[in-house]
Amino acid sequence: MAQPFQTRGIGKRNLTKAITVHSFKGGTGKSNLSANTAFALAKRGWNIALLDFDFRAPSLNALFQMNGTKYYINDWLAGRCELHEVLIDLSTQFHTKGQFQVGFTNPSGAAINEMTVHSLNEEWQARVLQLVLDGKNLLFERYGINFQIFDTSPGFALSSINAILAADELILVIKMDQLDIVGTQHLIKGVYNQTLGKRPELIINKVPCNMLQTPEDYLKLKNRLSNKLGIEVISIIPCFCEVLENMSSSLFIEKQPDHQFSQSIAKLASHFESAN
Numbered sequence: 001m002a003q004p005f006q007t008r009g010i011g012k013r014n015l016t017k018a019i020t021v022h023s024f025k026g027g028t029g030k031s032n033l034s035a036n037t038a039f040a041l042a043k044r045g046w047n048i049a050l051l052d053f054d055f056r057a058p059s060l061n062a063l064f065q066m067n068g069t070k071y072y073i074n075d076w077l078a079g080r081c082e083l084h085e086v087l088i089d090l091s092t093q094f095h096t097k098g099q100f101q102v103g104f105t106n107p108s109g110a111a112i113n114e115m116t117v118h119s120l121n122e123e124w125q126a127r128v129l130q131l132v133l134d135g136k137n138l139l140f141e142r143y144g145i146n147f148q149i150f151d152t153s154p155g156f157a158l159s160s161i162n163a164i165l166a167a168d169e170l171i172l173v174i175k176m177d178q179l180d181i182v183g184t185q186h187l188i189k190g191v192y193n194q195t196l197g198k199r200p201e202l203i204i205n206k207v208p209c210n211m212l213q214t215p216e217d218y219l220k221l222k223n224r225l226s227n228k229l230g231i232e233v234i235s236i237i238p239c240f241c242e243v244l245e246n247m248s249s250s251l252f253i254e255k256q257p258d259h260q261f262s263q264s265i266a267k268l269a270s271h272f273e274s275a276n
Contacts, residue, residue, distance in 0.1 A: 015046075015146050015147075015273070016140040016145070016146055016147075017146070017147055017148075017168045017169060017272065018136050018147075018148040018149075018150070018166055018167050018168045018169070019147060019148070019149045019150070019167060019168070019169045019170075019171060019272060020149075020150040020152060020163045020164050020166065020167035020169075020170050020171065021033065021034045021149065021150065021151055021152065021171045021173060022152045022154070022160055022163075022164060022170065022171065022172055022173070022200070023154045023172060023173045023174065023180075023184075024154060024155060024172075024174065024180055024183040024184040024186075024187045025154050025155065025177075025179070025180050025183060026057065026154045027175070028154070028173040028174055028175050028180070028205055028206070029173060029175075029205045029206055030151060030152075030154075030173040030205075031052075031054065031059045031060060031063065031151050031248065032063070032243070032248045032252070033173060033203065033205065033237075033265070033268070034050065034149050034151040035050060035060060035063050035064075035151070035251060036251055036252060036253045036262075036265045037149065037265055037268050037269055037272070038050040038100070038102075038147070038149045039094060039096070039100065039251050039253060039254065040253060040265050040266055040268070040269040041098070041146075041147055041269050041272065041273075042091065042094070042096035042097070042098045042099065042100035043094075043096050043097060043098075044097065044098070044269065044273075045097040045098045046098045046146040046147055046273075047098045047099040047101075047143075047144050047145045047146045047147075048096075048098060048099060048100050048101060048145070048146065048147050048148075048149065049087060049099075049101045049102075049103065049139050049145045049147070049148045049149070050100075050101070050102045050103070050149045050151070051073060051102075051103045051148060051149065051150050051151070051163075052073060052102075052103060052104050052105040052151050053073070053105070053150045053151060053152045053153065053159055053160065053162075053163045054105065054151055054152055054153045054154075055074070055105055055111075055112065055115035055116075055119070055153060055157070055159050056112065056115075056116070056153045056157065057112075057153070058104070058105035058106070058107045058112075059248060060102065060104055060105070060151065061104050061105075061107050062107075062248065062249065063248050063249065063250065063251070064090065064102060064104075065249070065250070066088070066102075066104055069086075069088060069104055070085070071085045071086050072086065072103075072104055072105055072106040072111070073086055073103050073104065073105050073106075074105060074106045074111050074114070074115060075106075076103075076131075076135075077118075077128050077131060083103075083135045083138060083139070084143065086103040086104075087101040087102065087103050088101065088102050088103070088104065089101055090102055094251070094254065098146070099144075099145070101145070115159070119157055119158050119159060122158070125158040125159070125161075125162060128159070128162055129162045129165060129166075132162050132163065132165075132166050133165075133166055136148060136166050147272065150163035150166065150167070152164070156187075156191065161191075161196070164192075164196060164198060165196060165198075167198070169201070169272065170192070170198050170199070170200040170201065171200060171201055171202075171203060171234075172184060172187075172188070172200040172201070172202050172203070172231070173202075173203045173205050174202065174203075174204055174205070174225075175204075175205060175206045175207075176204065176206070176207050176208065176211065181225070181228070181229075184229060185228065185229055188200065188229055188230065188231060199231065200231055201231060201232050201233075201234045202225065202226070202229060202231050202232065202233045202234065203233075203234060203235045203236075203237065203268075204221065204222075204225060204233060204235070204236045204237070205237045206237070206238075206239040207221070207236055207237065207238050207239060208238075208239055209238050209239060212236070212238050218236050221236060222236060234268070234271055235264060235267065235268055235271070237261065237264045238260070238261075240259070240260065240261050242256070242259065242261070243261050253265050253266075
């Protein structure tokens with residue numbers, strides 16, 4: 001059963017990192033990747049805070065089957081509660097060695113409309129950026145969180161920009177879709193590089209299996225998109241019917257830990273553990 005945030009000691013090693021997962025368009029599977037990777041890290045003994053910053057179409061509520069909480073991230077950003085009051089401890093429910101804390105976004109139509117209005121207010125967003133940066137430091141320094149993972153809205157939403165600015169490591173997720181590739185190219189050059197000064201890493205997700213028949217196919221695709229987009233590809237994940245059929249209704253790697261998708265998630269977790 002989910003519990004309110006509880007401080008349960010410092011993480012197993014002195015490592016702290018904020019990871020923001022973003023995409024140019026929706027449907028790339030970034031929320032599924034964020035949640036499963038957060039779970040994998042918590043299983044390894046790290047203290048995790050997974051934060052839903054997709055205020056346009058929040059999905060972590062459905063994935064974790066969370067029907068309601070006292071406070072949402074919306075409430076924290078609006079000054080109606082403290083950050084630790086937002087976080088729900090799922091460690092016992094998912095039997096993780098480390099803390100597995102999740103902050104949910106209010107999925108109601110009224111809350112989405114409210115955040116849409118705020119997204120147009122640059123003064124409000126500037127205040128929120130400082131709040132996010134202060135909250136990041138608080139979770140690391142006071143509550144012993146090792147990894148903060150921000151799952152964001154796709155595209156150019158200011159709320160996503162705030163999470164990007166807070167990131168120590170920035171991950172872009174794309175599919176093998178020409179519109180997605182071209183849009184991501186503009187996002188990298190126009191927003192990340194020129195405006196924010198951020199250099200992301202790339203995950204290519206839901207790749208048709210017929211494109212990945214041999215190890216050479218993986219290497220060719222990695223080199224092709226790395227050269228085209230000018231960033232490092234850290235993972236290529238095939239499109240699995242089993243993952244699609246799961247419909248992001250639960251943590252896939254908890255149900256099928258030996259599946260190839262779960263192995264890809266394990267490699268991602270290892271990357272985040274080792275990358276500087």
